[in-house]
Amino acid sequence: MxxxxxxxxxxxxxxxxxxxxxxxxxxxxxxxxxxxxxxxxxxxxxxxxxxxxxxxxxxxxxxxxxxxxxxxxxxxxxxxxxxxxxxxxxxxxxxxxxxxxxCVLYRDLAAAPPYGEHGVAFVQPSLDDSWFEAHARLQKFSPATAAHARALFGAVAVPAGYAVSPAEDGRPAALAFGAAHDGIVCINAVATDPAFRRRGHAYNAVSALLAWARDEQGAKGACLPVVAGNDAGRSLYRSLAFSTEISRYSYRRKVA
Incomplete structure (x- = not known):
């Protein structure tokens, strides 16, 4: 067993x-x-x-x-x-x-999720043009890639939340996406505008998703993938209590 x-x-x-x-x-x-x-x-x-x-x-x-x-x-x-x-x-x-x-990192949501100290992030219950356009801009998508990405977000069949941490002028400073399934929220698409880095905005956006998942979706845990060598990302997620490495994966492709 x-x-x-x-x-x-x-x-x-x-x-x-x-x-x-x-x-x-x-x-x-x-x-x-x-x-x-x-x-x-x-x-x-x-x-x-x-x-x-x-x-x-x-x-x-x-x-x-x-x-x-x-x-x-x-x-x-x-x-x-x-x-x-x-x-x-x-x-x-x-x-x-x-x-x-x-690495796929995991944290228990039994304890209160952390909240940001540098502003208030919010979670939208559906994908709208403003969130996606900000996401496409931060990721520097081509028109074709943007169309494929929009379709992929539209294919999510489980409850999803779209977090925004706004800058003082109202512009999206950081974004994150979460989808809840069977008591676990999976966090993806965390991105910060380079003009607003190191100000806690990504922390705020992920925190807002954790709170949304726990309070509105009944989630008991949270997970997210991060490239093993991404030291900055792993440091951010440690600060958000993602302390358990639950699994690892890598890719192998056919050599031409």
Missing amino acids: ADNKDVLARRVEEACLNGWPALKTVWLDGWLLRFSHGYTKRANSISLLWPGARQPGEQIRSAEAFYTHHGLPTIFRLSSVSSQDIGTALDEAGYGPGEDES
């Missing part, structure tokens, strides 16, 4: 998949194939949720055919949550080494 940490890790993985969905998905013998016109690796990669009946090499070739059909590179998202190890099969199939190693 899985211990409590393993059960929690699987619940967090599920919350992350639902909180950052794909525009199209295919189930293939225990693997989840996700397609979103190339916008973000997470929404355009393969997650191994449980071992299938096929041999890994055969399964890899079947998955590659789907990505070729969609005009996308075949990318595997390999998580420590998965019980299936296909590293050798990927080596033999010509996949490169792991890249973009990321």
